[in-house]
Structure formats: C-alpha cells, structure tokens
Amino acid sequence: MSDKTKKKESALGENIKVIVQALLLALVIRTFLFQPFSIPSGSMMPTLLVGDYMFVSKFAYGYSTYSLPMSLDLFNGRIWSEKPERGDVVVFRLPSDPSVDYVKRVIGLPGDSIQMKDGVLNINGKPVPKERDGTFHPTGRYDTGQEVPVFKETLPNGKSYDTLDLTPNSPGDNTRVFHVPKGHYFMMGDNRDNSLDSRFDVGYVPFKNLVGRANIIFFSIRGDVSPLEFWKWPTDLRLDRIFSSAQH
Numbered sequence: 455m456s457d458k459t460k461k462k463e464s465a466l467g468e469n470i471k472v473i474v475q476a477l478l479l480a481l482v483i484r485t486f487l488f489q490p491f492s493i494p495s496g497s498m499m500p501t502l503l504v505g506d507y508m509f510v511s512k513f514a515y516g517y518s519t520y521s522l523p524m525s526l527d528l529f530n531g532r533i534w535s536e537k538p539e540r541g542d543v544v545v546f547r548l549p550s551d552p553s554v555d556y557v558k559r560v561i562g563l564p565g566d567s568i569q570m571k572d573g574v575l576n577i578n579g580k581p582v583p584k585e586r587d588g589t590f591h592p593t594g595r596y597d598t599g600q601e602v603p604v605f606k607e608t609l610p611n612g613k614s615y616d617t618l619d620l621t622p623n624s625p626g627d628n629t630r631v632f633h634v635p636k637g638h639y640f641m642m643g644d645n646r647d648n649s650l651d652s653r654f655d656v657g658y659v660p661f662k663n664l665v666g667r668a669n670i671i672f673f674s675i676r677g678d679v680s681p682l683e684f685w686k687w688p689t690d691l692r693l694d695r696i697f698s699s700a701q702h
Contacts, residue, residue, distance in 0.1 A: 490507060493505065493507075498558070498644050499596070499618055500644065501615060501702060502644075505675045508668055508670060508671045510545045512666045513534075513666075514669075515664050518533075520665050537563075539613070540562075540611050540613065541613030545665040546641070546663045549658075549663060559615070559642055559643070559644060561641065563639065564636050565634060567579065573623075573628075575642075580610075583608045584606070584607050585605065593677065594678045595677070602620055603619050604619075605617050616702075619647065620646075620647040639659045639661065668701060672696065
C-alpha cells in the first residue's frame with residue numbers, strides 16, 4: 455500500500471470519527487439539554503406565533519420517559535426533578551396521546567382550584583388582575599382583518615404576560631371549577647378563545663408528561679412561509695423575535 459493511499463484512508467478515518475463525535479454530541483444536547491420545537495398553531499398568541507422555532511430546556515424540570523429519545527421507558531416518574539412555576543410556558547405530552555407535543559402555560563399547580571368567570575381567570579377563588587394592554591394584529595391564516603384586544607394578566611407570584619380575547623362570552627370564558635390533583639398541572643393557552651387546553655379535552659397534565667420549559671426563540675418567519683424558502687427571508691423573517699424569550 456502506497457503512502458498516498460495510507461494518507462487517504464487516514465483522512466477518511468478522521469472524517470468519520472469527527473462526524474460520529476458530532477452526531478453523539480448533538481444527541482446528548484438534544485436528549486439532556488435543549489430540544490428544538492416549532493409552533494404549529496395560534497393557541498399561544500401573542501406570546502408564541504406560528505413560524506416561531508424555539509429551544510426547550512430539557513433539564514429545567516429534570517427527566518422523565520418523555521424527555522428521552524423514542525420515549526424510552528427506563529424509569530418511573532422523574533429524576534433530578536424541579537417543579538414548574540406558575541406562569542411557565544412548557545412543552546408537554548398530551549395525556550390522551552403521548553405521541554403529541556403541546557405547548558401551553560402553567561396556570562394551576564397541584565391542589566389549586568381554577569375557574570374562568572366572565573373571561574376572568576380565578577385561582578383559588580380570587581380573580582387574577584387583568585388590564586387592557588393594547589391590540590394585536592394576527593397574521594397568516596389567523597388574520598381576520600381586525601385588531602384583537604390584548605389583556606395583561608398578573609399571576610399571584612408576580613408573573614405577567616399578555617392574553618388575547620377574540621370573542622366575548624366564548625365557551626372557555628365561563629367554566630366549572632377545576633380542582634387540580636396532586637402531581638398534575640392545569641394548562642392554558644394565551645389565546646384564550648382559540649386554545650384546546652385543560653379547560654377542554656386536554657385535562658390535567660401529569661408532572662411526568664412535561665418535556666421541558668420553553669427557553670428562547672432562535673428563528674422566526676411568517677407562518678405561511680417555509681424556513682427553507684431562504685429567498686423569502688429578506689421580507690418574511692421576523693428579526694425582532696429571533697433570540698427573544700419564549701416565556702412572554
């Protein structure tokens with residue numbers, strides 16, 4: 455074997471080694487640190503928009519079966535767990551179909567009583583402060599040509615965020631009292647009149663179903679545009695959202 459052939463084989467071996475190391479590093483990061491998610495619906499407007507791509511912190515709440523690739527069932531419950539705070543935006547597995555990821559805001563903690571009364575969120579019998587905070591103009595398939603009223607809510611722990619009120623007296627504006635069981639959480643979308651959440655079919659979300667906490671928006675483009683259509687980036691990228699918080 456000539457020296458030239460040996461050098462080619464050595465270079466090929468080094469390239470393969472680098473590729474394998476990069477893939478293993480990416481797997482470790484995705485499994486234990488951060489996982490990318492895209493926003494497919496408008497249920498979290500105005501906080502998160504269709505076309506937002508965000509990183510979710512996998513270590514924020516510890517690890518469960520649903521934090522692992524292919525949902526490997528290696529242990530029960532969560533390890534190295536940290537409880538979510540009221541107001542956190544989280545990704546979780548739908549209790550009725552764990553193959554589906556949802557993103558919502560944690561509203562009710564274990565032991566809480568949650569109710570919507572005339573469009574006002576009530577936690578443990580007390581109304582959450584709600585004040586007008588301007589308007590929002592949805593884009594893409596959610597654009598009705600009208601501005602939507604925005605209301606800022608401030609939770610008991612001081613966490614504030616904006617919500618939308620598309621339709622007065624919608625089905626989600628007046629609900630029964632929900633008593634959150636031990637080890638479960640009550641989730642709601644910020645787009646209150648257009649969100650399937652714990653008020654409806656989602657129900658209470660077990661702690662083990664939490665995948666992670668929404669962290670940062672790393673890419674954002676108009677919802678009806680594919681991120682692969684790079685020639686549209688100059689006009690359709692939402693630069694003001696890139697590297698912004700996914701929590702508010």
